[in-house]
Amino acid sequence: MNIEDNYLKNKKNIFFSENKDIQTHREKLINIFKDDRFDKKNNESLKNINLKNFIDFKYKYLIPEETSVINNNQENCYSIVSVNGQCSSFKDDKIEITKIIDEDYNDFSKNDTIEKNDHFVNLNSLFLNSGFKIVIKKNNNIKIKISNIITDDDLTIFQKNSYICEEGSSLNLIEEYENKNNSSSNILNVIKLEKNSQLNHFLIQDNSPNHNLIITTHSSCKKGSTYTQKVYNFSEGYVRNFHYSELIEANSEADLQGIFFLKDNNTSNNKTFVKHLAEDCKSNQVYKGILNDRSKATYFSNTHVDQVAQKTEGYQLSKGILLSDNASYFSKPELKIYADDVKCSHGSTIGPIDENAIFYLRSRGMSKIAATKILISSFINEELSSIDNEQMSEIIQKKLIRYLSKVK
């Protein structure tokens, strides 16, 4: 079924179908797909994937029967269960959780930083069926854990979430994606950090082989705010993590980190695009991958330093270990600098595991497999040891041990 027919057939189940402006926007999107001129060579959203598989899908959505928000005020900790992309509304003096409304959609669709030719974001806007908005109120310091659950096979979740950290607030956000059914999630997160706020965002991805997960995040940071994203991808299904970040006021910071562990025929596509639009801002991007068997990964990194963004510090680093001759990792770090007083660097190192290090460890009595595993662990040691959340650290260590148990 073509995109237009698919949309028209399911229109009544899609959010904001009655809104004329939104409908007009969606018609434009349909025309993009109708043109069918997909630039596979230059469009980073199309690398390593067959777009047809994602366009030609059977739409299916079920409204969840039960969602929950549990808060423990003593620890300022909230547990949210998001079912099929939706969660319960909730309000107290620290946070407010609501469903997304028409105005939020406009906020997403008018965003210029997110590429207009990102077909997955366009699909998300077209078939939107879920999402929520969370506001962290001024000067509050809280933790939120979100478990993302999909109830049935064959569900296609198109979800938009909005996070707003008000002035002086601090949020530690842990998101778990551990879906075992045959389904797909296409999620767009839009995150706004007001003055002097902070968001530490952990994403743990561990889906089964038949679950596709596409996450696109856009963050914007105002004066003195910091957004930190750490993605740990252990999924056996396809995962796309794209991140667009704007440092719009002075002394703001974006720290983006992604570690992925791939095997079999799995693919992971990663992209970061950081815009420095004000003075004295910092960005740091570290992406590391371990690839076994016939797995594939891409990492596109782009740091754009506007001419007003003096005293910028912008760093990009990507590293990969290929455990098999058939694994591949394509990395393309780019810097575009229009200011003259900046410190920026980029680097990329991809290759097999260091044979000299293996020999050294084996010459002390360690088996080849033990040496390989210890070197894989050491490759990501710096990132793992920087996790200051004990529970997260334990979860990731367990998943790492599971991944290593399959390395031969």
Added chain:
Amino acid sequence: MFLEIKDLSVKIENKNILKSLNLNINKGEVHAIMGPNGSGKSTLANVLAGKEDYEILNGRINFKDNDLFDLNIEERAQEGMFLAFQYPVEIPGVNITPFLHSAINSKRKRMNEEEIDNLSFAKLLKSKASDLGINIDMLKRSVNTGFSGGEKKRYEILQMSILNPDLAILDETDSGLDIDALKIVTDGVNKLKTKDNSFLIITHYQKLLDYIKPDYVHVMVNGSIVKSGGSEIAAEIEKDGFQKFQ
């Protein structure tokens, strides 16, 4: 015979490095191999330790009644062979203490000995490090990472003293060491020397042999041992160089 190398020929990337090399080492002996750059000394050390880049063209090596070529790299280490590297590899993220603990226990396991527990190992490591003038803080670091040349060599000797090998091969352990560090390292080696273990010391210079007295000195040129004798050969080389052996 403790170590017997018979008629060994080895090549790498179509280049013959070792040519019909013969060497016998008995238990409790210290042998030194001296030779000019490119004579094949480090190749011999690497082949003994099991590095897989080399192609064995001919010959055999027996070590403690084992055909060495039947043992892989780690099995050789577990059987008691130890190579102190000329250029120890930096391994960021691999902490020294658990690495060495794991190494000693892999050897004990092969020897059907009881594994050493955390506390006993920590005590052993601390005591051996102190003997070698190694700061305890260094043991919290990653293997060879950020070490100076002297620290790397001292750390190699620390590993050797912990693993207590039957045959230790020291590949140019003296290179990059100042006189004080050389003394500390050689003291460490001398403390380990017993009637039951053997040493194969590879060096360019006599200086190292002033501190570790060899029973035999061999001159290696162009992949073969061309002369063997006692300490007087080292003095001869110090005086006249390797020219006359080539």
